[in-house]
Amino acid sequence: MYTLIKKDEPFISIHHLSKYYHSGKGRQVKAVNNLSFDIYPGETVGLVGESGCGKSTAGKTILRLHEPTRGEVFYKGRNIFDLSRKSLVGLRKEMQIIFQDPYSSLNPRMTVEDLIGEPLDIHKTHKGKQRKDRIIQLLELVGLNHDHLNRYPHEFSGGQRQRIGIARALALNPKFIVCDEPISALDVSIQAQIVNLLKELQEKLGLTYLFIAHDLSMVKYISDRILVMYLGHMVELASSEALCNDPLHPYSQALLSAVPVPEPHSKREKIELNGEIPSPIDPPSGCVFRTRCKHAASICTEKQPEWKEVKKGHFTACHLYK
Amino acid sequence: MKKLLEIKDLKVNFHTYLGEVQAVRGVSFHVNQGEIVALVGESGCGKSVTAKSIMKLLPTAFSHYKSGEILYHSMDLLKVQEKEMETIRGNEISMIFQDPMTSLNPTSKIGEQIIEGLMKHKKVSKSEAYRKAKELLELVGIPQPEKRMNQYPHEFSGGMRQRVVIAMALVCEPQLIIADEPTTALDVTIQAQILKLIKDLQFKLNTSVILITHDLGVVAEICDRVVVMYAGEVVESGKVEEIFANPSHPYTKGLMKSVPRLDMSRNESLYSIVGSPPNLLHPPNGCAFYSRCEYAMKVCQKHSPNLMEINTTQQTACWLYHPMANPVEKESMGGM
Numbered sequence: 001m002y003t004l005i006k007k008d009e010p011f012i013s014i015h016h017l018s019k020y021y022h023s024g025k026g027r028q029v030k031a032v033n034n035l036s037f038d039i040y041p042g043e044t045v046g047l048v049g050e051s052g053c054g055k056s057t058a059g060k061t062i063l064r065l066h067e068p069t070r071g072e073v074f075y076k077g078r079n080i081f082d083l084s085r086k087s088l089v090g091l092r093k094e095m096q097i098i099f100q101d102p103y104s105s106l107n108p109r110m111t112v113e114d115l116i117g118e119p120l121d122i123h124k125t126h127k128g129k130q131r132k133d134r135i136i137q138l139l140e141l142v143g144l145n146h147d148h149l150n151r152y153p154h155e156f157s158g159g160q161r162q163r164i165g166i167a168r169a170l171a172l173n174p175k176f177i178v179c180d181e182p183i184s185a186l187d188v189s190i191q192a193q194i195v196n197l198l199k200e201l202q203e204k205l206g207l208t209y210l211f212i213a214h215d216l217s218m219v220k221y222i223s224d225r226i227l228v229m230y231l232g233h234m235v236e237l238a239s240s241e242a243l244c245n246d247p248l249h250p251y252s253q254a255l256l257s258a259v260p261v262p263e264p265h266s267k268r269e270k271i272e273l274n275g276e277i278p279s280p281i282d283p284p285s286g287c288v289f290r291t292r293c294k295h296a297a298s299i300c301t302e303k304q305p306e307w308k309e310v311k312k313g314h315f316t317a318c319h320l321y322k
Numbered sequence: 323m324k325k326l327l328e329i330k331d332l333k334v335n336f337h338t339y340l341g342e343v344q345a346v347r348g349v350s351f352h353v354n355q356g357e358i359v360a361l362v363g364e365s366g367c368g369k370s371v372t373a374k375s376i377m378k379l380l381p382t383a384f385s386h387y388k389s390g391e392i393l394y395h396s397m398d399l400l401k402v403q404e405k406e407m408e409t410i411r412g413n414e415i416s417m418i419f420q421d422p423m424t425s426l427n428p429t430s431k432i433g434e435q436i437i438e439g440l441m442k443h444k445k446v447s448k449s450e451a452y453r454k455a456k457e458l459l460e461l462v463g464i465p466q467p468e469k470r471m472n473q474y475p476h477e478f479s480g481g482m483r484q485r486v487v488i489a490m491a492l493v494c495e496p497q498l499i500i501a502d503e504p505t506t507a508l509d510v511t512i513q514a515q516i517l518k519l520i521k522d523l524q525f526k527l528n529t530s531v532i533l534i535t536h537d538l539g540v541v542a543e544i545c546d547r548v549v550v551m552y553a554g555e556v557v558e559s560g561k562v563e564e565i566f567a568n569p570s571h572p573y574t575k576g577l578m579k580s581v582p583r584l585d586m587s588r589n590e591s592l593y594s595i596v597g598s599p600p601n602l603l604h605p606p607n608g609c610a611f612y613s614r615c616e617y618a619m620k621v622c623q624k625h626s627p628n629l630m631e632i633n634t635t636q637q638t639a640c641w642l643y644h645p646m647a648n649p650v651e652k653e654s655m656g657g658m
Contacts, residue, residue: 050509050510050511050512051509157598158365159598160598187364187365187536188364188536188537188538188577188580188581189364189576189577189580189594189595190364190598191580192580192581192582192592192593192594192595193594193595193596195582195592196591196592196594214509214510216510216584217581217582217583217584218582220582220584220586220588221582221586221588221592222588224588240588244584254511255510255511256584257514258510258511258513258514259510259539259584260513260514260517260537260539260540260542260543261539261542261543261583261584262538262539262541262542262566262578262581262583263542263566264542264562264563264566265563266542270514272514272515272518273511273514273515276479276481276482276512277479277509
């Protein structure tokens with residue numbers, strides 16, 4: 001069903017992943033619904049959508065930081081949800097995460113040396129002088145230096161803190177990193193620095209990224225392929241050029257046209273979306289986007305659209321495409 | 323066009339236990355009647371402090387206006403007594419804050435919150451105020467206003483709350499609205515709705531708007547003029563077309579280039595400005611952008627440049643545009 005864009009084997013394979021939360025009174029919040037896609041070695045998959053669409057939950061469930069309600073994630077041929085606690089520790093070395101807010105993701109009472117050394121201590125990989133050398137090496141890798149070793153997070157700017165967060169994630173030589181909105185808390189001129197750093201590290205260390213963000217222009221710049229989510233569902237998946245130049249799903253089209261362009265009097269036509277995102281506790285029947293879609297027909301109420309490949313490597317779930 | 327507001331050489335300091343922080347260091351700009359002016363810059367560059375100075379909302383205990391004038395209809399707001407300021411705030415100048423989640427009172431119904439402002443400023447009866455509040459909610463595009471007036475803020479989504487906050491800012495038909503990052507907390511599709519609303523209302527009511535933002539896309543979308551701030555100073559100002567087609571200050575140029583465009587290829591490398599802004603506890607003597615500037619000269623380290631006119635509408639604070647600047651240096655800028 002999921003034809004490969006690249007010839008090689010998928011690095012991580014996600015099959016029908018769902019994550020529901022209980023919200024009292026027997027109700028469920030369906031945060032992530034039936035997510036299936038592959039991530040290939042060395043590529044960056046961008047995951048976009050508006051707040052509450054389940055993108056962060058998806059990222060964390062793929063790393064098994066949350067237990068899924070249903071579904072599998074295959075890494076190196078094994079379903080990571082079947083792993084015992086012990087073998088999961090080994091997996092943690094290979095899969096890491098960079099968090100959104102560099103202000104709250106670093107312990108304010110730890111020095112930079114301890115913050116970056118923490119993963120090394122937990123996994124007992126480096127000791128003594130070796131440990132210190134490795135920490136300095138990591139600091140230099142992310143553009144800081146050994147003068148910063150004994151400082152505390154509050155002595156750094158937002159961009160520098162995010163660099164520390166990245167050094168922490170890189171400490172154990174991971175293969176795969178989930179970047180959960182790593183730049184949205186930063187200023188424009190600093191965002192470019194961090195994105196360039198992430199790209200450079202990917203090339204140098206051969207990393208694979210799942211890059212979660214809501215800023216489409218930045219996602220397009222960093223990703224090979226982009227997956228759009230809406231209300232917990234996959235809406236469209238394509239190469240970033242195809243998605244931005246020729247979006248198929250009405251939601252992707254609206255999302256793209258809503259991005260403000262730094263170009264005065266731009267002639268671009270805006271597709272205005274009326275209304276707001278429905279609650280994931282009580283999602284609309286059929287297609288979840290139909291309440292805001294101008295193409296909505298009766299079939300959209302009755303039947304959930306199938307996920308299908310409309311063009312080569314370009315998937316979408318919409319009744320407009322037969 | 324008539325000048326509605328003019329700020330001249332405004333300097334604001336904050337007392338902190340580490341010393342004096344010079345948050346705003348000689349800001350001058352003006353707002354004409356019926357135009358939208360963008361105040362652009364990174365966090366900590368003094369744009370919000372400038373805005374709050376206009377409203378005189380800075381905490382008096384530890385802030386201090388070192389110098390300057392804020393002329394509104396040629397009346398200096400910095401000299402106005404608090405009592406008189408209360409009649410200006412809301413009536414003449416009103417403000418929309420960034421976070422619609424915290425700028426409404428969670429314990430009081432939306433209708434009551436709008437009526438409160440109306441009755442305080444307009445001396446109208448309660449039923450008149452109710453009617454007007456309903457009209458305002460309709461104006462900002464809230465469906466079923468009567469039902470919505472009886473609801474509490476938590477029953478509204480982020481976009482709807484921001485509409486309510488905008489309705490409250492419009493209560494007394496102010497001449498100037500200061501919108502401090504009104505869409506930063508919102509999603510792109512909702513942001514597009516709110517920007518369109520602000521533009522429509524501005525057109526309909528002919529109010530002036532100061533829009534504070536760090537998003538250049540937002541600026542290009544709805545603003546007429548741009549004031550770029552860096553480290554507590556204005557580094558460039560001009561019409562929106564000029565600033566985007568022909569940015570002159572190296573900082574503005576850098577900002578423009580560090581935003582990826584949707585039509586940009588992945589292989590193009592993204593420009594980034596090296597380093598970070600200076601600490602305003604000890605601002606540098608010379609140009610504040612000196613340490614990050616690719617075109618820095620000797621003079622930049624020692625002397626801070628004043629705003630220089632490039633043409634009648636565009637001004638920049640950079641030594642490269644001084645009449646005595648070496649033309650070779652200027653050429654290297656052209657190829658940037």
